[in-house]
Amino acid sequence: MKITNIEAIHLRVEDPNIGLFDGSYDDCVIRVSTDAGLTGIGEAESLAPAVQAIINAPSAHNHARGLRELLLGRDPTQPDQLWELMYEATDYIGRRGLVIHAMGGIDIALWDIKGQAENKPIYDYLSGLRRDRIEAYGTIYPMARTVNGVDQQVEDALNRLHLRNIKFAADPWWMDDLDVTARLLQAARRVLGPERGMIVDAALSYRTTEEGLRLLPILKDAGILFLEAPLPLDDWEGHARLAAAGVPLGVGDLGLTHVNEFIEAMDRGQAAICQPDITQVGGFTGLMKVAAAARQRGKRVITHGYKTNIEIAANLHFLGSHWTAELLEYSTSKSPLRWHTTEEEIVVGSDGRVEVPRRPGLGVRLNEETVARYRVA
Numbered sequence: 001m002k003i004t005n006i007e008a009i010h011l012r013v014e015d016p017n018i019g020l021f022d023g024s025y026d027d028c029v030i031r032v033s034t035d036a037g038l039t040g041i042g043e044a045e046s047l048a049p050a051v052q053a054i055i056n057a058p059s060a061h062n063h064a065r066g067l068r069e070l071l072l073g074r075d076p077t078q079p080d081q082l083w084e085l086m087y088e089a090t091d092y093i094g095r096r097g098l099v100i101h102a103m104g105g106i107d108i109a110l111w112d113i114k115g116q117a118e119n120k121p122i123y124d125y126l127s128g129l130r131r132d133r134i135e136a137y138g139t140i141y142p143m144a145r146t147v148n149g150v151d152q153q154v155e156d157a158l159n160r161l162h163l164r165n166i167k168f169a170a171d172p173w174w175m176d177d178l179d180v181t182a183r184l185l186q187a188a189r190r191v192l193g194p195e196r197g198m199i200v201d202a203a204l205s206y207r208t209t210e211e212g213l214r215l216l217p218i219l220k221d222a223g224i225l226f227l228e229a230p231l232p233l234d235d236w237e238g239h240a241r242l243a244a245a246g247v248p249l250g251v252g253d254l255g256l257t258h259v260n261e262f263i264e265a266m267d268r269g270q271a272a273i274c275q276p277d278i279t280q281v282g283g284f285t286g287l288m289k290v291a292a293a294a295r296q297r298g299k300r301v302i303t304h305g306y307k308t309n310i311e312i313a314a315n316l317h318f319l320g321s322h323w324t325a326e327l328l329e330y331s332t333s334k335s336p337l338r339w340h341t342t343e344e345e346i347v348v349g350s351d352g353r354v355e356v357p358r359r360p361g362l363g364v365r366l367n368e369e370t371v372a373r374y375r376v377a
Contacts, residue, residue, distance in 0.1 A: 001038070007032075008028055011026070013026075017335070023306050027048065030102075032109040043108070043307055045277050050101075054093075063091050108278065108284060127322070139167045143168050147187040150184050154191040163348055167199035167329075230242050259290050278305070302327055303315045305328070309346050312346050341371075
């Protein structure tokens, strides 16, 4: 079997919410085709035109190659070998950032093809299926600015979506009046009760360690599970100071693309939790490198995921095979791409858990009607 085509498909929903920090309104879907009639899909959390350029570009020389030209005619059932080939063939232009994004989308599609060809779900190639249902959490963003509004947001997440855990993405206004922020988080805790989980994503709502330390007592009182994206990623000394204050830190979703960056976050920044985005760290192959480094250090891995059902399916395969039970990020975005990019629905059950896809490969198929409707020419 040989690769016959690689497409980077730009999907975009023109909506006022596209200005929010929400990657579900603009997406880059990767489709890899073969001469055996099998097709694999992936996606990248990135700038779609940039990913298209990296994939479709003609090679400049043998260390700056376009990925499509590099992979055409090769066997797609060796994704780990092709990952290393892509990495080495782009070392003048890649090794971090955009090229790894593009590699990630392709890598997911290659594992999808391998599973279909060998009649195995992707989790069989990881560590096998350890759990077939994954407990989920949903992100509430933007947070309401009144107690009644927060009550309604949390009740909706629990009752309509069946979630047992929620995450609030902070806004800069959280720092304007910490008493108001505390009341809102306590309101959320009252609705959740003591047994359900709450996470806070700082999302750069503040920029310095001193500001973060002001917020930490409020977060501790609200009983959060961990603080995500606590500081700009270059400030590892600041991360270590926040970690010493006693709140577990989750890092990586704001732009880390390489295992060595996560190692620095764990070793220098004292991060307790790695939060790689599988579409940004090089797909399954890159994600497993991060997971191995985290396990060696006794750290946790909770994958980031705020795109479409393609990424949610990929994360389910990883979490279903992971050595410890961790939460699945279940995007609550209102974008139609979030819900309709695949033919399949991936729903939260009444127990707050999501079933791992069991069909060969990724276990989901591209919804061609959605592609036709939202494709950017």
